[in-house]
Amino acid sequence: MKRLLGIISSDNTEKLLVSSGTFIGLVDLSQKTDFKYYDWLRDRDYVYTDSNIASEEVFNFRLGPLAGANQECSIYHLKTYGERMLAVNIDQTYKSRKIENLMVGRSFDEAIPLAESVCSNFAFSHSVAFTQAIEEALGIELSDYSKLLRVIFLEIERIYNHIYVIAKLSISAAQKVYSSHLLYLFERCISLNSKYFNSTFLKKIKRVGEVKDFPKELFLNYLEELKKVVNEFKKIYNFSLDSRNYLDRLHNTGILTIEDFYNIGFDGPALKAMNYSLDIREFSKTTKNFKPILEEEGDSLARMIVRAKEVSQSLEIIEESIELLQETQPESPKSLKTSQKRDSGIGQSESASGTITYYVEIKDQKIDYVYISTPSTFLFRAIQKALVGQIFTDFPFIVDSFGAFFCDCAR
Structure with a gap:
């Protein structure tokens, strides 16, 4: 499956940033017809407009920028005649900080904190993607030891994010006892980050050419505490599956199809919930024999199930990586080419x-x-597509199931 990630405008030319499994790179603009979502991605910083339905019976219900249903500043324009959402327009511009522009002219060390600030929940993932781009430009290859550290921290970040998303869904369903337990586990995860790695959201760990090292014994101690969190999560999650009222709120809610993927280009658990995956861990030499978690229904419930199963999968990856870490010696990064003035x-x-x-x-x-x-x-x-045709009470289940953040979107 080929996916358009962005339109690169540099040196007065435009090229497409495209990914398809093992390939990631720039291709000629002539291939834009392969992607139905080229036009809106080219104008990604403008307000998302989907429909201009006009009728005496239809009115615009504006939710935001500050509202109880919104965890960040944003506006949803919901076209409705009373209960069902006929069209959805989203204004995601309130969180724009123009971080890409702020990075220009900065040194690498100055730019990394900006990458980490795009979205705190994905801070380590952003730092990894950014520093990898610099490393490729400079011809630097991480040591095997640093690659293992990178895997460990990415999976740690995945666990607490998944628990957080599932907690949000349980809050929307008024599962108060369940949500309280989940929020406690989320807080426990980020407290462990602070205790062992000196950063709640794993910031200041990834640098160009290296990952901050910690004593090997520390990882073993951390792992024992993380296992307790994950085991407690699995216990209460499995218990929640007995609540038919809870599951009914998620089942058949916010369904997406493969046609929606071709029109929009999303990935992650939202795509895996439709029995497809573009997870780059499948093609990584560091995460060998990785198999993505897949579901088939494409609804809010399927997206939640993917996340819940990935919590256990991530723990297994962390365990394997820490075991390998004990047998691996730290090394300096390898330089693959001489430094150039521009790359x-x-x-x-x-x-x-x-x-x-x-x-x-x-x-x-x-x-x-x-x-x-x-x-x-x-x-x-x-989300905009999934909301159309749904009733208002389904709004939080659909939005929360995607795990999207306006700060991550607006940059």
Whole structure:
């Protein structure tokens, strides 16, 4: 499956940033007809408009920018005649900070905190994608030891994000006891981050050419505490599956199809819930024998199930990686080519909600151009599509099931 990640406008030319499994790179603009969503992705920073339904019976119900249903500043324009949403327009511009522009002219060390600030929940994933792009531009290959550390922290980030999304869904369904337990486990996860790695959201860990090292014994101690969190999560999650009222709220709600993928280009758990995957871990030499978790229904319930199963899968990956870490010695990164005054690179990471991609151009050891492709950019389009035809009470179940963030979308 070929996917358009962005439109690169540099040196007065445009090229397409395209990914298809083992390939990631720039292709000629003539291939834009292969992607139905080229036009809106080219104008991704404008308000998403889907329909201009006009009728005396239809009115615009505006939700936001500050509302109880919104966890971030944003506006949903819901066209309705009373209960069912006939069309949805989303204004995602309130969280725009123009981070790509702020990076230009900065040194690598100055730009990394900006990448981490795009979305705190995906801070480590952003730092990995950004530094990988720099490493490719400079011809630097991480040591096997650093690659294992990178895998460990990415899976740690995945676990607490999935627990957080499932907690949001349980809150929407008024499962108060269940949601309280889940929020406690989420808080426990990020507290462990602070305790062992000195950062709640795993910031200041990834740098160009390296991943911050910690004593091997520390990872073993951390793993024992993380196992308790995951085991408790599995216990209460399995218990929640006995609540038919809860599951009924998610089942057949916000269904997407493969045609929606071809029209929008989203990935992550939203795509896996439709029995398809573009998870880049499948093609990584560090995560060998990785098999994506897949469901078939394409609804909010399927998206939740994918996340719940991935929590256990991530723990297994962390265990295997820490075991390998004990047998691996730290090394310096390898330099694959001599430094040049100007070069470009592409970096990717698989966040909890989908692939994050950075395209960078460097000049004289500073950032000259940046393009950030985030999963939430595509997911809010998917949310817009999934909401149409649903009733108002389904709104939070659909939105929360995607795990999208406006800050991640608007950058």
